[in-house]
Structures are given as structure tokens and as C-alpha cells.
Amino acid sequence: MSPVRRCSRTACGRPAVATLTYVYADSTAVLGPLATYAEPHCYDLCAEHSERLTAPRGWEVVRLSDGSAPAHPSGDDLEALANAVREAARPHDRGADGGDGRGRRSADPVEVARRGHLRVLRSPDS
Numbered sequence: 001m002s003p004v005r006r007c008s009r010t011a012c013g014r015p016a017v018a019t020l021t022y023v024y025a026d027s028t029a030v031l032g033p034l035a036t037y038a039e040p041h042c043y044d045l046c047a048e049h050s051e052r053l054t055a056p057r058g059w060e061v062v063r064l065s066d067g068s069a070p071a072h073p074s075g076d077d078l079e080a081l082a083n084a085v086r087e088a089a090r091p092h093d094r095g096a097d098g099g100d101g102r103g104r105r106s107a108d109p110v111e112v113a114r115r116g117h118l119r120v121l122r123s124p125d126s
Helices: 047-051 075-089
Strands: 018-023 028-033 042-045 060-063 110-115 118-122
Touching: 018 047
Parallel strands: 028 060
Antiparallel strands: 018 028, 018 042, 110 118
């Protein structure tokens, strides 16, 4: 079996680039990027057949964004990711006093060790 999925159209052996799904209740044909897995009720189409796709009279064709162009993260995406990593690494302030005078509630676990993003916690009662 070939690892590349082929166009579902008869006698077409080109590689598939899009997946076609019919929504019968809405009389809609949905053409989107190639699905991760081959589904039994969907049709994989090559570039030529996906461009020439037409639907029966009274039906609507919905074309979802093409995922064939590699999506590169923008500078904003990378900055947001870096900020999230910094925030996760920063020790968290509890802020409000928990009532025991030390700034912690008596039921809060105590961090005894840390390795990367994982923490070992011990109950304050033990």
C-alpha cells in the first residue's frame, strides 16, 4: 500500500491534496485541506479535480482555506509563546493572606522539589 493517498476520482492516480465531504441535510459540499485520516464517507481529490469541483443544482460548495502553503509562525506568535513560557517558569505569588499569618492557607501543598515544569508537592499536614 502506498503511503501517499491518491485522488478518489476514477482513473486518476495523482496525489490527493483536498478532502470533499457532503452535508446532505444542508445540500452542501465542503472542500477542505486533506484530512489527516482517510474517512469512509469522504473523497480525497487531487489539485485539478478540487479546482474543477462543481455541485448539483441547488447545492452550495464551501471551500475551506487551503492548507497546502506551509504556515510559518508570525513574530507575534513567537513572542506570545515566549511570554507564556516565561510566565509558566515564574514563581506564582499567592497574593492574599490565607489566614495562617504566613501568606498561605493551611490546606495548600508545599513545593519540596522542582524539575523543569514538574513539581513535587507535599501536604503541609505531613
